[in-house]
Amino acid sequence: MAGLSFDLIALQLFAGLALGAIYVLFAIGLSLIFGMLTVVNFAHGAFYMVGAYVGLYLISIGGNFWICLVAVPLLIGLFGLGVERVLIRPLYGRGIDYPLLLTFGLSYVMVECVRIFFGKTGYPFDTPEILQGAVNIGVGYFPLYRLFVIAATAVVLLALWLFLEKTSFGLIIRAGARDPQIVRVLGVDVSRVWLIVFGIGTAIAGLAGLLAAPLQGVIPEMGGTILAEAFVVTVVGGMGSIGGAILAGLLVGVVVGMTSLFAPEMAKVSIFALMAIVLIVRPQGFFGRAGLMS
Amino acid sequence: MTDATESIKQPDTTTASWYEFATKHRASIVAVVILVFPLVMPFTALAVNILIYGLYALGFNLVFGYLGLLSFGHAALLGTGAYVCGIAIVHFGWSWYAAIAAGLAGGLLMALVIGVLAIRTRGIYFAMVTMALSQCVYYLFYQAVDLTGGENGLRGINVRTIDLFGLRIDFINPMVRYYVIAAFVIAAFFVMSRILASPFGAVIEAVRENEMRARASGYDVTLTRLLTFVLSGGFCGLAGALQALHLSIVPIEILHYETSGLVVMIALLGGMGTFFGPMIGAAVFLVLENIVSVWTVHWQLIVGAIFIACVLFFPAGIWGTLIARGRR
Amino acid sequence: MTAAADQAGEIILRTRGVGKTFGKFVALNNISAEFARGAITSIIGPNGAGKSTYFNLLCGAFPPSNGSVEFEGKDVTGLPQHRFAHMGIAKSFQITSVFPQLTTRENIRVGLQALVSRYDIWRPRARLTELVERADALLALVGLWESRERAAKTLAHGEQRALEIGMALASQPRLLLLDEPTAGMSPEETRTMMDLIVKLAKERTVILVEHKMKLVLGISDRILVLHHGELLAEGTPQEVRQNEAVKRVYLGQREH
Amino acid sequence: ALAVSPFRINLLQAEEAPIKIGFPVPLTGPYGAEAQDQVRAGQLAVAQFNDAGGLNGRKAELVVRDDKLNPGEAATRTLELVEKEKVNFVVGSLSAAVQLAINNVTKERGVIFNSISQSDAINEAADFSKYTFHEALNPHMTSGAVGRYAFTKFGKKVAFLTADYAYGHEMVRGFLEVGKEFNIENLGDIRHPLGTTDFSTLLPRLQSLKPDILCISNFGRDQQIALKQATDFGIKKSIQIIAPLLSHASRVAAGPQAFEGVVGGCSFYWGIDDKFASTKAFNDAFRKMYDGKLPTDYGALGYGGVRTVLEAVKGAGSVETDKVVTALEALKYDYYKGPQYYRKCDHQSVQSVLVIKSKSKDMKNESDVFEVLSTEEPNEKNLRTCEALGHKS
Amino acid sequence: MLQISKLNAWYGASHALQDISLEVSRGEIVCLIGRNGAGKTTTLKSIMGLMGRTRGSVTFKGEELLRQPAHVRFALGLAYVPEERRIVQGLSVRENLRLGLVASKQKKREAELIEEIAVIFPRLAERMDQEAVTMSGGEQQMLAIARAMIAKPDLIMLDEPSEGIMPVLVDEMFELFRSMKAQGTTVLLVEQNVELALGIADRAYVLDQGSVVHQASAQALLADNEIKERYCSV
Numbered sequence A: 001m002a003g004l005s006f007d008l009i010a011l012q013l014f015a016g017l018a019l020g021a022i023y024v025l026f027a028i029g030l031s032l033i034f035g036m037l038t039v040v041n042f043a044h045g046a047f048y049m050v051g052a053y054v055g056l057y058l059i060s061i062g063g064n065f066w067i068c069l070v071a072v073p074l075l076i077g078l079f080g081l082g083v084e085r086v087l088i089r090p091l092y093g094r095g096i097d098y099p100l101l102l103t104f105g106l107s108y109v110m111v112e113c114v115r116i117f118f119g120k121t122g123y124p125f126d127t128p129e130i131l132q133g134a135v136n137i138g139v140g141y142f143p144l145y146r147l148f149v150i151a152a153t154a155v156v157l158l159a160l161w162l163f164l165e166k167t168s169f170g171l172i173i174r175a176g177a178r179d180p181q182i183v184r185v186l187g188v189d190v191s192r193v194w195l196i197v198f199g200i201g202t203a204i205a206g207l208a209g210l211l212a213a214p215l216q217g218v219i220p221e222m223g224g225t226i227l228a229e230a231f232v233v234t235v236v237g238g239m240g241s242i243g244g245a246i247l248a249g250l251l252v253g254v255v256v257g258m259t260s261l262f263a264p265e266m267a268k269v270s271i272f273a274l275m276a277i278v279l280i281v282r283p284q285g286f287f288g289r290a291g292l293m294s
Numbered sequence B: 001m002t003d004a005t006e007s008i009k010q011p012d013t014t015t016a017s018w019y020e021f022a023t024k025h026r027a028s029i030v031a032v033v034i035l036v037f038p039l040v041m042p043f044t045a046l047a048v049n050i051l052i053y054g055l056y057a058l059g060f061n062l063v064f065g066y067l068g069l070l071s072f073g074h075a076a077l078l079g080t081g082a083y084v085c086g087i088a089i090v091h092f093g094w095s096w097y098a099a100i101a102a103g104l105a106g107g108l109l110m111a112l113v114i115g116v117l118a119i120r121t122r123g124i125y126f127a128m129v130t131m132a133l134s135q136c137v138y139y140l141f142y143q144a145v146d147l148t149g150g151e152n153g154l155r156g157i158n159v160r161t162i163d164l165f166g167l168r169i170d171f172i173n174p175m176v177r178y179y180v181i182a183a184f185v186i187a188a189f190f191v192m193s194r195i196l197a198s199p200f201g202a203v204i205e206a207v208r209e210n211e212m213r214a215r216a217s218g219y220d221v222t223l224t225r226l227l228t229f230v231l232s233g234g235f236c237g238l239a240g241a242l243q244a245l246h247l248s249i250v251p252i253e254i255l256h257y258e259t260s261g262l263v264v265m266i267a268l269l270g271g272m273g274t275f276f277g278p279m280i281g282a283a284v285f286l287v288l289e290n291i292v293s294v295w296t297v298h299w300q301l302i303v304g305a306i307f308i309a310c311v312l313f314f315p316a317g318i319w320g321t322l323i324a325r326g327r328r
Numbered sequence C: 001m002t003a004a005a006d007q008a009g010e011i012i013l014r015t016r017g018v019g020k021t022f023g024k025f026v027a028l029n030n031i032s033a034e035f036a037r038g039a040i041t042s043i044i045g046p047n048g049a050g051k052s053t054y055f056n057l058l059c060g061a062f063p064p065s066n067g068s069v070e071f072e073g074k075d076v077t078g079l080p081q082h083r084f085a086h087m088g089i090a091k092s093f094q095i096t097s098v099f100p101q102l103t104t105r106e107n108i109r110v111g112l113q114a115l116v117s118r119y120d121i122w123r124p125r126a127r128l129t130e131l132v133e134r135a136d137a138l139l140a141l142v143g144l145w146e147s148r149e150r151a152a153k154t155l156a157h158g159e160q161r162a163l164e165i166g167m168a169l170a171s172q173p174r175l176l177l178l179d180e181p182t183a184g185m186s187p188e189e190t191r192t193m194m195d196l197i198v199k200l201a202k203e204r205t206v207i208l209v210e211h212k213m214k215l216v217l218g219i220s221d222r223i224l225v226l227h228h229g230e231l232l233a234e235g236t237p238q239e240v241r242q243n244e245a246v247k248r249v250y251l252g253q254r255e256h
Numbered sequence D: 001a002l003a004v005s006p007f008r009i010n011l012l013q014a015e016e017a018p019i020k021i022g023f024p025v026p027l028t029g030p031y032g033a034e035a036q037d038q039v040r041a042g043q044l045a046v047a048q049f050n051d052a053g054g055l056n057g058r059k060a061e062l063v064v065r066d067d068k069l070n071p072g073e074a075a076t077r078t079l080e081l082v083e084k085e086k087v088n089f090v091v092g093s094l095s096a097a098v099q100l101a102i103n104n105v106t107k108e109r110g111v112i113f114n115s116i117s118q119s120d121a122i123n124e125a126a127d128f129s130k131y132t133f134h135e136a137l138n139p140h141m142t143s144g145a146v147g148r149y150a151f152t153k154f155g156k157k158v159a160f161l162t163a164d165y166a167y168g169h170e171m172v173r174g175f176l177e178v179g180k181e182f183n184i185e186n187l188g189d190i191r192h193p194l195g196t197t198d199f200s201t202l203l204p205r206l207q208s209l210k211p212d213i214l215c216i217s218n219f220g221r222d223q224q225i226a227l228k229q230a231t232d233f234g235i236k237k238s239i240q241i242i243a244p245l246l247s248h249a250s251r252v253a254a255g256p257q258a259f260e261g262v263v264g265g266c267s268f269y270w271g272i273d274d275k276f277a278s279t280k281a282f283n284d285a286f287r288k289m290y291d292g293k294l295p296t297d298y299g300a301l302g303y304g305g306v307r308t309v310l311e312a313v314k315g316a317g318s319v320e321t322d323k324v325v326t327a328l329e330a331l332k333y334d335y336y337k338g339p340q341y342y343r344k345c346d347h348q349s350v351q352s353v354l355v356i357k358s359k360s361k362d363m364k365n366e367s368d369v370f371e372v373l374s375t376e377e378p379n380e381k382n383l384r385t386c387e388a389l390g391h392k393s
Numbered sequence E: 001m002l003q004i005s006k007l008n009a010w011y012g013a014s015h016a017l018q019d020i021s022l023e024v025s026r027g028e029i030v031c032l033i034g035r036n037g038a039g040k041t042t043t044l045k046s047i048m049g050l051m052g053r054t055r056g057s058v059t060f061k062g063e064e065l066l067r068q069p070a071h072v073r074f075a076l077g078l079a080y081v082p083e084e085r086r087i088v089q090g091l092s093v094r095e096n097l098r099l100g101l102v103a104s105k106q107k108k109r110e111a112e113l114i115e116e117i118a119v120i121f122p123r124l125a126e127r128m129d130q131e132a133v134t135m136s137g138g139e140q141q142m143l144a145i146a147r148a149m150i151a152k153p154d155l156i157m158l159d160e161p162s163e164g165i166m167p168v169l170v171d172e173m174f175e176l177f178r179s180m181k182a183q184g185t186t187v188l189l190v191e192q193n194v195e196l197a198l199g200i201a202d203r204a205y206v207l208d209q210g211s212v213v214h215q216a217s218a219q220a221l222l223a224d225n226e227i228k229e230r231y232c233s234v
């Protein structure tokens, strides 16, 4: 194949990092719920998909993308609160299997409801006007909208980091995941904390869905594929570690970027190969603590 | 973690009469059920699928329910069994029973490879490594188009008649197919019950319960885990081989992680760590999916809702709940 | 009289300069000690002195960072833990560690089985009736006969401690390591346990970690005192009791 | 005289079981909409057959099953259809792997299967049997038609973006074969895994190859996303994108922006009703039955697949397999898009291919999404030869 | 201050506590003694709200507790040191201590309070950033006590605090309880080291098989030979 210029490799690297940022956004909500509540949220992809559809709906009734950017996470977060309260709460302390099964069922229900209300075919989702087009980033052209998504990811991460590190929330959540009873004895209403975390996690999933919509359009099945990728990022980074998720997301992006260059058909399996290697060498992921959830 | 309120295995003196009856005549009940099963199912091919998935879940349950490791890569074991069996017939012209044996061996071997790599990890990480490795297996089979047919799947596993003690019987006949496959499944169930009742069965449970203590008691935890995983691979490999014969094709989807996920669901639905749970889970899941999907295209809504209800109201799974009721 | 008692006085276990570091922290430093067969040796020392760490080295839970462990004349350093159990070394855990969902009897039975059958996947275990009989005998010994059918996790704390000892005994060790066996037991049960330990020591070697000084001083043949990961003192109960350094860092002024 | 007494008719029907056509299609899953259209059109063909009196009064019935786009499920469902429902024929499928699975089950049991989805493999000797018919186009034909059109118009430097599976490879092979005639320069074939949702790491590479034409050989959602993201990356500014197959449903789902200016092939477009009376008749019948809805490409295939079988039954005067096979082989038909017939050696339907371009302006109605650029007439020369497929003679 | 009357509790079907009645006044040290399995832990768990099924009445500062979840009971000024210590895995010593503070209404800064407690348990101060579960048995016990004390509860319940603690420190610890009492904290103590416990306690209850079988002042109990015979040390 034609020569590999420096510019191409640099652009490819950038594309990989950019993709990594999007992975981080997909994964972070999952990681939060996964690592902190020990709930393997199989419905994460469904929340993501519903986020995109809610955005679609809001725009169709006259909203615009910027309103959606606020409203979608809010609505999906509220929905998440309801789900936690009614469905997930009875399952805490029963191990990781039950929430997993329940959210699996829930994802079926959510996807099917969307099919009933919006139909089986997908819809196009236009990139907002001022974010259309590509800009020169020095080594080549790159779509403006993708740059915007990266910025949005950074904002979400910063907010999350502040929330977890600058409040006692992070501490409570980490302790609560391992021994909720003692945390209760120490005066914390763990259920409320869990409720909030679940809400935040799903809100981020919804936001990710909305942001992904202009990249790929919306379709009821859109949550399925990202779920596996999000799991990989979460696990490679070490569960419950935000920093780990960021590092892993970017790494996965770069790995995909580079395999796309040299063996594109392996792009997908490279993610899993990476995960297998990382976990075989370091069973708890980059920043995970050993022993969690065993 | 917390004060989980699982059913404690406590033998009790006051047992419901049906339960007593059922335990006493366990073997005959199973035989009767297997005999009449295809007659009460919507169609025979479904009954065969249930047997096969039940066997698959049985093998999975050994690792999940008894050893306490959640594997998300069992599709690789099932799929390897299916492909090895199919390839033996299509490309090497092996006889059907040799191909089944090859499939079983393929499952064992694949389990050994995955097991050796993954067994060091724990908990959710184990689930993820096994999933990742099984994805790699998927890719391997996907790319080996000449052998496996790649995305188009492996076709041509057409076994029209089979030799049985000199008898040539018509394998196309659905009932014959059912009973031949049922014979294998029953044999597998028998072997499983021996394993669980064996001393090693106790070791498996001990390792699940408390790894540190098991080690101090003199058990090699890693080896026990590995051996259990490999045994499980044998059951799943056999299931895969039977599946290949039954459907006469091996779709690449058999290696997809959804197939791994499916077996988790089946085991949980039926009752993890119970002997008949996997088979019952397979029956309920597949029948439900079948009936509802003929009735409405929105079958996923109903199936999903039933899942949710099961988790909330029958956390021990269908069979697990029945046992708990029966013991009372 | 058993063989063990015949050979009393012979060295069953020896550590040569063993140490253990966790990251930068030196938990145990250069301990050389010998343990005589058939004796009760106690290890005492302040909290965090390194007693449990030392125990873990002796039973193979993890390998020492340096030095070597020798059991019955064989170098066993770095062997996996289950091999230690096969050789006849058993330990009880300081923090209770049982098989929570299994019944009390099954807990013991599984412990016993490790010596007989580990990888037999075919013969029914019900055939190993002898194991159940021995399990019942052990249950009676540690006073859990009545609770034999209860799941271990439903036992009260003290009962679980007794089960812990029973499980250590199950592997028929020649060397028994007991890490605070009576912690959490009522005085009455402690007394029973003490009697039991003395009885056990007739047939095997016992190494004991305890903070209950009356018990320790009463039954030990020899006492090692650890402090900050080092061997502070060593001797008969009398000698140790008189030792000023031991009084200062461990016993305190009150008469124990 | 028979028809006068309703009583007699009921009696007759009770005596003679209906002609059953098994119809496994992926009602759930990403191609649910297409499958729905296949069912609708199939029902139309059955209704027309029944209204015309059936086979001497014996009515037909479509037994629809959801194959969930999964070959294993499809094989199970086909077993159900054959063993339990005792269907006389099977028509259906919407994926290469699924049709091969169904075919493997039906050919073993001597049941006629008319496939209505694309694949090259099904024509090949290994999978073919005398009970196998292929109503749909195959990738070789669409790629050929689109290639012949595009390589003269847009340039000779060609790059490929291909889904890494048999169907994708088959499309590329088709392009390369016609490419030989036009001396195209192959700049490279980048293969992406099936189900890729992000092409951002592949597009810069393609851009740097600076081709005149980019062939996107994939289907469904892969294609929608690839086109959408290629648009975002500004690829269309300098490069003409072509695709062997543009499906109606994909275009609707992805919107005009993503598909704007893309040239591709298809088997049917409702807009050719000014050219063929059969098209008009089909459109009208479909509209009438389904509240003014227009049929799509996959719908037309469902219609053609069912109707050919039923017409052959009529021609054979029986539902006996061998007779129907003979009747099908002899059939010359024009049901919805001009003349067609099944080639003898591989039972491939020889038919026209439309070369279309996606519209983004001047749309008359919501189904008005393509403009037909040219029509390649049915011609056996555009198929792979029987020898190449491994058939004797 | 704490009043329990006719308290019953169950583990599944087994009736672990039967009509327990006892009371603790402000500023007292009250001791619960009894053999293994007598129901001491269960009593404390019921007071703290960790038992599934309970009946009867438990009032604290006049408020009925039984219907309240555990965190509300903490807010009312109750603290509990469980016998299994319940040191949280994956957290450092400091984080475990912080956990004791997240719900407290203390005005002082977190760091200050941690420093205060570190003065009482110097060993913890040395190990602030060690992962807590890797500490020695005794160290973990200290941490569990420190974690409960740090929020300055009105009533602290300790389940076998001297378990695994070395003799010098046991003495110091009981000294500490005495001084806590002096500062107005009420103490409800479960202890197997009966002599020592009675040495600092005001009153004691003897439990057996889920019922209170005896109650008396500490002095009286210490003098009681039968009690001494049965419950006092070796």
Ligand SMILES: Nc1ncnc2c1ncn2[C@@H]1O[C@H](COP(=O)(O)OP(=O)(O)OP(=O)(O)O)[C@@H](O)[C@H]1O
Residues within 6 Å of the ligand: C022, C023, C025, C027, C045, C046, C047, C048, C049, C050, C051, C052, C053, C054, C094, E127, E130, E134, E135, E136, E137, E138, E139, E164
């Ligand atoms: N994994 C580890 N990482 C860091 N420090 C450790 C680790 N394990 C043990 N330690 C430290 O090593 C020292 C010795 O611990 P050890 O458990 O042996 O004490 P011990 O003598 O048994 O004390 P106790 O009587 O309190 O049980 C302790 O200070 C402990 O904190």
Ligand SMILES: Nc1ncnc2c1ncn2[C@@H]1O[C@H](COP(=O)(O)OP(=O)(O)OP(=O)(O)O)[C@@H](O)[C@H]1O
Residues within 6 Å of the ligand: C153, C154, C155, C156, C157, C158, C159, C184, C186, E011, E012, E014, E016, E034, E035, E036, E037, E038, E039, E040, E041, E042, E043, E083
């Ligand atoms: N989780 C449980 N499930 C069932 N029964 C239990 C459970 N925990 C304790 N019990 C039983 O309840 C009774 C009271 O137990 P409790 O733990 O209160 O005793 P205790 O007085 O604290 O004993 P110890 O001194 O041994 O700690 C005991 O008979 C015990 O076996």
Ligand SMILES: [Mg+2]
Residues within 6 Å of the ligand: C051, C052, C053, C094, E136, E137, E138
């Ligand atoms: Mg210790």
Ligand SMILES: [Mg+2]
Residues within 6 Å of the ligand: C156, C157, C158, E040, E041, E042, E083, E159
């Ligand atoms: Mg207690």
